[in-house]
Amino acid sequence: MIRAAVLGSxxxxxxxxxxxxxxxxxxxLVDWSYDRFEIDEAALPGFMAGLGPEWAGLSLTMPLKRAIIPLLDGISDTAAAVEAVNTVVLTEDGRRLGDNTDIPGIVAALHExxxxxxxxxxxxxxxxxxxxxxxxLARICTGEVTVYVRSRARADEMGQWGERxxxxxxxxDWSxxxxxxxxxxxxxxxxAGATDPLTAAVPAVPGTLFDVLYDPWPTTLAAAWSARGGPLLGGLDLLVHQAVLQVEKMTGRSPAPLEVMRQAGAAALASATRRRV
Structure with a gap:
């Protein structure tokens, strides 16, 4: 079997x-498998050291997107731009290359x-x-981006990202x-819940909202936005588009089946919601 997996905690x-x-x-791809592993920053080096030649790729979620970088042979310009890797491709010659599909995934979802x-x-x-x-937004916004923050340290960091x-x-300020x-x-x-108090401020004619959460969905803000007729994207849109790029990079097959993946994700979310109810 050729193996791939998602890591995080x-x-x-x-x-x-x-x-x-x-x-x-x-x-x-009947000889491919994809699993999930509960891995934190402390366990990551050991996990990476144990990977054999059967491994083709890894998806990374928090808190590993930055921690993985020192363990790689190289990262793409896209990943370097934000110092975050969510995709690792393990090549046949043994190299481990990092990339970031979140950024083009956001752009692709918006383009769609x-x-x-x-x-x-x-x-x-x-x-x-x-x-x-x-x-x-650096790829599609021609003017100013306003970032609403709750932390001064985060504010400084976002300002630095903007310059870069x-x-x-x-x-x-978040207020x-x-x-x-x-x-x-x-x-x-x-x-989840952080934007709930903002629902009363949704404009009568809203622009486009991209709320990156997918569970619970819709968020209170997303529901209010949709009720006003505003264009709406959710976390599943991001998740699917970035996963499409991951599949293409890991398998070398293109295009990945966007609609099949979207339907599978939507069905899984609906099933999880029914179980909770």
Whole structure:
């Protein structure tokens, strides 16, 4: 068997196995397997040292996206731009190469919904996903990006990312986050519940909201946005588009079956919701 897997902690919730296995089945890759492993930063070096030649690729989630970098033979310019790797390809000659499919995944998801360019944008939050969102906006936003933050340290970091990426970034306090909902494109990168108090501020004619959460879905903000008729993308859109790129990089097969993977992910989320109810 040719092996691939997703690593992280916690990892039980990950939909990556569902998406990748659906792709393998559609592509006829019967000798490929994809698993999940609960791995934290301390356990990562040992896990990497134990990988044999049967391994083709790894997906990485938190808290490993930065911790993996010293263990690799090289990383792409995209990954270097935000110092975050979510994809490792293990080559036949033994090299371990890191990449970031979150950034092009965000861009691809937006393109799919007709968002090819915006004059300005707002990012809610300043964590790891926010830096990827900023890098994505560097490709499609022609003007200023306002980042609403709750931490001064995060504010400084996002400002530095903006300088590195060539994006005009304005930092604003989280207390003013409601003002950001009027932007043509709003990317919410905060944990579940953080944006709930903002629902009353959804504009009468909203722009596009990309809320990167997928469980629970819809978020309170996403539901309010949709009720106003605003274009809406969710975490499943990001997850599927970045996974498509991972499958293509790991297997060398292109194009990966986007719709099959999307349907598999949606079915898995619906099943999880029914079990909770």
């Amino acid at each position: 916690p990892i039980e919730h990950s939909l990556s196995p569902v998406l990748h296995r659906a792709a393998y089945q559609e592509l006829g 919904r007709g968002v090819d360019q915006v004059e300005s944008a707002a990012i809610l939050g300043a964590g790891a996903t926010a830096s990827s969102a900023l890098a994505a 990426l060539g994006v005009a970034v304005r930092i604003a 003013a986050a409601a003002d950001g909902l009027g932007a043509p494109l709003v990317i919410a990168t905060t944990p």
